[in-house]
Amino acid sequence: MQEPQPSFLHAGFRASALRHPDRPALTLDGRTWTYGELDALALRWAAALTAAAGGRPRRVGVLAHRSVVSYAGFLAALYAGAAAVPLHPKYPAARNRDVLERAGVDALLADGGALPRLGPLLTGLAVAPALVLPEHDEAPAALPAGSRVLTRRDVAAAEPQAAPVSPDPADTAYLLFTSGSTGRPKGVPIAHTHVASFLRANTERYGFTPDDRFTNTFDQTFDLSVFDLFMAWGSGGHLLPLGATDLMAPLDFVRDNAVTVWFSVPSVAVLQHRRGRLKPGSLPGLRWSLFCGEALPDTVAAAWQEAAPGSVVENLYGPTEATIACMVHRWDPRTSPDRAVNGIVPIGTPYPGMAAAALTEDGRPVADGETGELCLSGAQVFDGYLDAPEQTARAFHTAAPYGGEPGRWYRTGDLVRRTADGEFAYLGRLDTQVKILGHRIETGEVEAHLLRQPGVAQAVVLPVPGDEEGVTVLAAVVSGDGLDVEAVDDGLRAALPPYMIPLTYHPLDTFPLNANGKVDRGALRERVVSGDLEPYPL
Structure with missing residues (x-):
C-alpha cells in the first residue's frame, strides 16, 4: 500500500x-x-x-x-x-x-x-x-x-x-x-x-497499491495530470497514458490494458454514454473511477457505475489554485441521485486540511440552502499569482465564516449551495469563466484575442450547449465592417490553443444592449442557442 x-x-x-x-x-x-x-x-x-x-x-x-x-x-x-x-x-x-x-x-x-x-x-x-x-x-x-x-x-x-x-x-x-x-x-x-498535502489526502483515501494500473488522459499543461503521475508512481503502480486514437475508444483501452484506476474529465464519460457504450458490467476490472474538471451529470455517473459495478465512482472538485482537487463526493446509487441539483452530481465535502464556505460578494457566509460563491481555505491553497499582486488581492477574501480569527479564502468564482448535511452542490459560474473539456477558460481572454483580429469591432464569446448531452462549447458573436470570418478564425488559431477556439462564429451588425447600456449577453446567447442567429459556414 x-x-x-x-x-x-x-x-x-x-x-x-x-x-x-x-x-x-x-x-x-x-x-x-x-x-x-x-x-x-x-x-x-x-x-x-x-x-x-x-x-x-x-x-x-x-x-x-x-x-x-x-x-x-x-x-x-x-x-x-x-x-x-x-x-x-x-x-x-x-x-x-x-x-x-x-x-x-x-x-x-x-x-x-x-x-x-x-x-x-x-x-x-x-x-x-x-x-x-x-x-x-x-x-x-x-x-x-x-x-x-x-x-x-x-x-x-x-x-x-x-x-x-x-x-x-x-x-x-x-x-x-x-x-x-x-x-x-x-x-x-x-x-x-x-501538493504534498494533496498527495497525503489521496494516499489515505484511496490506498493504491503496486498492482494498480492508472490511465493518463490529461496533457501535462493540465494540473489533473499531476494526480495521474504522482499518485501512480507514489504507490509503485503502472502509468498507461492514452494516445489520441485510444481516447476515441477509451473503454476498449481500459479492458485491453487491465486498468484499475480511471481518471478523466466528465466529457469523456458523457460521450461514451451518449454513444451507448456504457453497457452494464462492461468494465469489470476497474476499482476506482474518478472524474474532475467539469460538472458531472448524474445520469452519466449512474451509467458509469452500472458499467463498472466493482468500482467506486467519485466526483472530485478543485481549481488549479487549490492544487488539483480539494473536495469530493462519493457516488451512491441509492442516495446521490436525490442529492443532485439540476442533474449535476454534488462536489461534496473538503479534503482533510481544507475548508469550504459559501460567501457573499463582501465575504459574509450565506445560510445553508442559499446560494453563494465557493471560497476555499487550507493547506492546498496557493500563495498567489506569479508577479501579480493586484490580481492576487482580488482573488482572496479575508473572512472568518466559522468564527475565530479571519483568514485568507480563495474565491473560486463558482456558485454553490451548502446542504444541511454539509455537502456542497455546484450551481454554475459567478463570472464568465467556463470549463471546456476540463480546461478552464476565461471567455474574456478569447474576446481579447478576437478584438485583435483585423476587421473585428465587437466580440462576445458565449458558452452554449454542444451536440452531445452535458458538453459545453464556445460560440463567438462578432461584428465589423468587411468582416472576414475565415481570416479571424485563422488568426485566433495562431494565437490560442485549440480548446479555446469557438466552435461557431455568428456575424451580427448591431449588438443588443441591456438596461444598463451593456451588451446583453443573455439575449445573444438565446439567439445563438435557438438558432435565430445562424453560424457562419466555415
Whole structure:
C-alpha cells in the first residue's frame, strides 16, 4: 500500500524506484520503462539541466507531448531542484514564448515533436533558455545565435546526480498558466507543501497499491495530470497514458490494458454514454473511477457505475489554485441521485486540511440552502499569482465564516449551495469563466484575442450547449465592417490553443444592449442557442 508522502512532489516516485526498481512505471506506444530506468534517466537529465543552466536551475520548461521526455523530463526538473513548467508543442509559439519569458525558464527540455517549433519559439526572446535535447544528435536549424544546446551525446556524457535535490517545501514544484480575463494567461505556482498535502489526502483515501494500473488522459499543461503521475508512481503502480486514437475508444483501452484506476474529465464519460457504450458490467476490472474538471451529470455517473459495478465512482472538485482537487463526493446509487441539483452530481465535502464556505460578494457566509460563491481555505491553497499582486488581492477574501480569527479564502468564482448535511452542490459560474473539456477558460481572454483580429469591432464569446448531452462549447458573436470570418478564425488559431477556439462564429451588425447600456449577453446567447442567429459556414 502507498505510504504517506514526504513534503516534496518527487519523493514518492524516488521511494518506489528504490523499493522496486524492476517494476513497470510507464508504458508508451508498446515500450515499457521500469522505475529504475526512469529514475536513471531523470538523474542523468537533471545533471544535464544543471550543467546547461550553469548551476541549479530555478525553473525548467518541458516542451513535449506524451513522450518519455514529457514524463522523465518532469521528474528531471524536480530532481534538479527546479520548478517544472510544462508547455505543449502544439500551442502557438507566441503563447509558449510568453510563458517562457514570464516564468524565467533557465533550461528547456524538448522532445522530437517539438524540434521544428524551437526556432520560432526561441527567436525574439531577450534571454533564451539553455536547450537540452536528450534524444537527438543535432540541434535544429534556425535557433537564435549563441543558443546553448546540449544534444544526446552531451547528455550521455553527463555524470548522473547521486540523488534528487531535496528542495525547501515552500519552493515551487510546478508552475502552470491558466486562462486570464486580460488576454494573458495567469501564472499559478504550486509549492511542494501544497501538493504534498494533496498527495497525503489521496494516499489515505484511496490506498493504491503496486498492482494498480492508472490511465493518463490529461496533457501535462493540465494540473489533473499531476494526480495521474504522482499518485501512480507514489504507490509503485503502472502509468498507461492514452494516445489520441485510444481516447476515441477509451473503454476498449481500459479492458485491453487491465486498468484499475480511471481518471478523466466528465466529457469523456458523457460521450461514451451518449454513444451507448456504457453497457452494464462492461468494465469489470476497474476499482476506482474518478472524474474532475467539469460538472458531472448524474445520469452519466449512474451509467458509469452500472458499467463498472466493482468500482467506486467519485466526483472530485478543485481549481488549479487549490492544487488539483480539494473536495469530493462519493457516488451512491441509492442516495446521490436525490442529492443532485439540476442533474449535476454534488462536489461534496473538503479534503482533510481544507475548508469550504459559501460567501457573499463582501465575504459574509450565506445560510445553508442559499446560494453563494465557493471560497476555499487550507493547506492546498496557493500563495498567489506569479508577479501579480493586484490580481492576487482580488482573488482572496479575508473572512472568518466559522468564527475565530479571519483568514485568507480563495474565491473560486463558482456558485454553490451548502446542504444541511454539509455537502456542497455546484450551481454554475459567478463570472464568465467556463470549463471546456476540463480546461478552464476565461471567455474574456478569447474576446481579447478576437478584438485583435483585423476587421473585428465587437466580440462576445458565449458558452452554449454542444451536440452531445452535458458538453459545453464556445460560440463567438462578432461584428465589423468587411468582416472576414475565415481570416479571424485563422488568426485566433495562431494565437490560442485549440480548446479555446469557438466552435461557431455568428456575424451580427448591431449588438443588443441591456438596461444598463451593456451588451446583453443573455439575449445573444438565446439567439445563438435557438438558432435565430445562424453560424457562419466555415
